[in-house]
Structure formats: C-alpha cells, structure tokens
Amino acid sequence: MKRMGVGILAAAIACTCLAAGAQAAQPRYRVAWATFLGGREWDQAREVIVYPDGSTLVGGQTMSSDFPATAGAVQPRYAGDDPALGHGGVIGGDCFLARLAADGSKILAATFFGGSKQERNVYGMALDRRGDIVICSATRSPDVPTTAGCFQPKYGGPPSDWMVAKISADLAKCLWCTYVGGSGDDFPRGGLALDAEDNVLVIGESHSPDFPTTPGAFQRSLKGPQDAAIVKLRADGSGLAWATRLGGSATEGSIGVCVDKSGYVYATGHTRSADFPVTAGAAQARLAGESDCWLAKFPPDASRLLYATFLGGSQNEFGEHRAHLCADGALVLTGFAGSHDFPTTPGAVRAAAVGKSAGFLAKLAPDGRQFVFSALVGGSGGGFWLMPTPDKDGNIFIVGETSSPDLPVTPDALQPRFGSGPGDGAVAVISPDGSRVLYCSYLGGGGEDMIRAVALGPAGEVYLVGHTASPEFPATPGAAQPKLAGGKADAFVLKLVPAR
Secondary structure (H helix, E strand, O other), X not given: OOXXXXXXXXXXXXXXXXXXXXXXXXXXXXXXXXXXXXXXXXXXXXXXXXXXXXXXXXXXXXXXXXXOOOOOOOOOOOOOOOHHHOOOOOOOOEEEEEEEOOOOOOEEEEEEXXXXXXXXXXXXXXXXOOOXXXXXXXXXXXXXXXXXXXXXXXXXXXXXXXEEEEEOOOOOXXXXXXXXXOOOOEEXXXXXXXXXXXXXXXXXXXXXXXXXXXXXXXXXXXXXXXXXXXXXXOOOOOOEEEEEEEOOOOEEEEEEEEEXXXXXXXXXXXXXXXXXXXXXXXXXXXXXXXXXXXXXXXXXXOOOOOEEEEEOOOOEEEEEEEEEEOOOOOEEEEEEEOOOOOOOOOOOOOOOOOOOOEEEEEEEOOOOOOEEEEEEEOOOXXXXXXXXXXXXXXXXXXXXXEOOOOOOOOOOOXXXXXXXXXXXXXXXXXXXXOOXXXXXXXXXXXXXXXXXXXXXXXXXXXXXXXXXXXXXXXXXXXXXXXXXXXXXXXXXXXXXXXXX
16 A cells, blocks of 8 residues: 655545545544644653543643743743753653643643653643642652652652652642652653542552562562552652552563552553463463563552453563553553464454554453453554543544554545554544454654544544644644644644544
C-alpha cells in the first residue's frame, strides 16, 4: 500500500478517501475540533479527562519555556533544565496541566509544574471528589515544591524519585506535593488511581534498597536490580497507608494500577524474572520469553497476593499505559507483543500479518485463572496499543502508534492510509468479546505521530491526545493553537463526534 505524502492528511480526513479496493462508506466520526498545544521545543500530552461541561483537562510534559501558561497559574514559568544541554530523556522538562474550552477555541488555564532539572511526564492524573487534580511524575529535580507536612519533603535520589502532587481545580494552587523514593533510581510509570476516600494509589519501579515500604506489606525487600512498587498515600499526602514491592530476581516494570469500590488493588507490568511470584492456578504459570507481562491482585491492605499471572510468548512483551478494571473485576490490558507465538485465544482477533511487533489486547477473568480473550491487532510493521477504554456498550477503544501500512482499517476510517512519517497514531474499537475489529483508523502525517490517551463523552464523543511532529495535522479553524509551534513536536487534543 502506498504511503501518504506530506500535506495529504488534511485532505484525506476531509474527504475520507479510501484505500484501494475499499467500498465507499459513511465515515463513523468527523473532527469536531483539533488543536496543537505547545511551544518551540518538545511537548507531548499523555492524559486527558473530560468535564461534564465538555471542557478537557490535559496533562503531559513540556520542554518549551514558551508553553502557553496562563496568568494566576500555580507555576507560570518553565523551571527545568535547558533541553539543549543534552539528551531529551534525561535533561529538561516540566509537567504541564492545561484546561481547554469545550469547543477547543481557547486555553482556560494552564500551568507548568516541576523543579530545576527534569520531570518526565504526567504519568497519571485523576480528579478527587472535590474536583482537585492529583498527578504523579518521575523527577530528577531536588527542589520540586514539596509542601509542609508531606510524607517525604526531601529528594531521595539521584537519579530520580517519584513525585506525587495535588493541584487545585483552577490550577492556581499546589495543595500538597511529596517525593516518594529512596537513594537509587525510582520512577512511576503506570499511572495512579484514587480509592473511595481519595487515598492515592501510585505504581512504579524502584532500584533503591531503601525505598519506603510498610510493616505487613507483601514484599518489603528488593529482590532484583529493579522491582515494581506500589504505594497507597493518604488523601492529604501526609503519609503512607501502605507500600509494597513486587518482583523476582531479575527486573520488573510497571504500567498500571486500579482500585475497586471495596479497596482491592489490581496492578500490571512486565518482568524478566522466572521466579516472579505467580499464584497457584494462574492463567499462565511460567515465564515464556525474555520479558512477559504480569497481572496481579492484592487485598485492600496489600498483605498478600490474591492472584498473579504471566502473559507472553517466547520473545518480549511489555504492558503499556494503562490497564482498565471492569465492573465485574475482570482486568483489561494492552501493550506491545514481540512474540510470533504470543498466546491468543480461539476466536479472538489475530493480525493477518505480524511484523517485528504488534499491539495486543487481553482480558483476564476476575479470578485470574484464565484469559477471557487475548487478541493481536497489527500489521507487517511495528506498533503497540494503550489505554483500553470501554464505551457504554462494552466496545473497547484502544489507541497507540504504528509503523504498519497495512493495519486492518475499516471502510469508515477517518484516515484509511498510513502517513509518510516514521509512525502514525492509530485508534481502534474492538468488540466486547475480542473477536472483531469494529473500527480502525490511522491519524498522522509526515512527522512522527502518537495517540497517548483516549476519553469518551456521554454522546459518543471521542477525545484523543498525544503528540505530533506533522505540520499538516488537522487543526481546525478557530482552534486555540492552529499551527505547530516548534520544529520538534507539539501536544495535540482532538475531539471526534459521530458522523450523522
């Protein structure tokens, strides 16, 4: 299939051009509005929350001192290192939060948040019962604005610690902020969740032998060079309700944490440890490859494992941000599958052509003993999926990035052909049983594009955020930022509505 050239993306979206041989179809979605969001350096959005009034809260990372922060923001100026000093993964960056108007026409409030070195990203974002905003990030800054009475006011690293903070709903005040970490390299990567009392569950990784754990927790000692770690912070950030590690003798990563109404905690990640503590009757009892995913459940006090299982084939699998907990206790995970023998289930979607990798979507039964389904969705290139998000009918939205020119796009796709850049964003909808691709579309142009998160509105609206380096990304007239601001990448926010 021929790749799209620079400049064709907007036209493809406007006319919903079709891949060769595809029958014309009414597009399922149209773009209600879309905007860039950023400054002259690198910017990316990773989290999105939709308010009842249709405005959107976006969280991410910026390296741009000219990011459009607003007057009265808790931190109106960039505080991080100059990104020109070195590698972007190590030097430079603050978190950002921005709230956009319901029609995408203006920024209602926006702020930087961070210290003098680097904050990696907003790796988790949630609203408490009052509407205040809880975030977490990995920080290399010894001077983040921790608050009086917080759990850990001083930096434990280097090279990095967890940072957890609560920002007022108007982005004008830091209500509390704390480090969480020991003397080594510690960083959250899998988001956060709030329980019924607004206590904060955060998951991440730790190299530190002195990472803070609590008496009675399932695992207090470091078993390998890097373990997963989960903490439950009190709602006011003043201390730990509990904290545990989870891992074996090799390395663990983490990618998601959820909590149900009764306080049971569900966690996901990936591991290279053959002795990862899986439980009796696990859906997959043994490490199958170099790296497998893991899925686990803890009781409310994190004193033991209720279940833990592997998921993977003979090569490398990694979970991606982040898992979804269903009302019945089933756990849905997406990620990267690098194994041609990745364990799919009968009747589930399996990519006709799998290149060096594909994205997977798997649903674990509430008891952790079997996978309800396990599917591969991809093409002849590479790619991965993130953020499984069911709609009211149980259909599962997934988003991510692909380098495959032959994804199983549907005739009603917004963009049926791959752009000309190194990677496109992708969005798909999978049936509740994992058996069918109901919708699949590219989103991208001549630069690198990635969709990082999805949120759904009450009338079938779909909100997508991520980053783009494509000047022809389809920003709409009257958007808050109609043009790419920098030569590297900007965040984007895009709202789709059902085509009538």
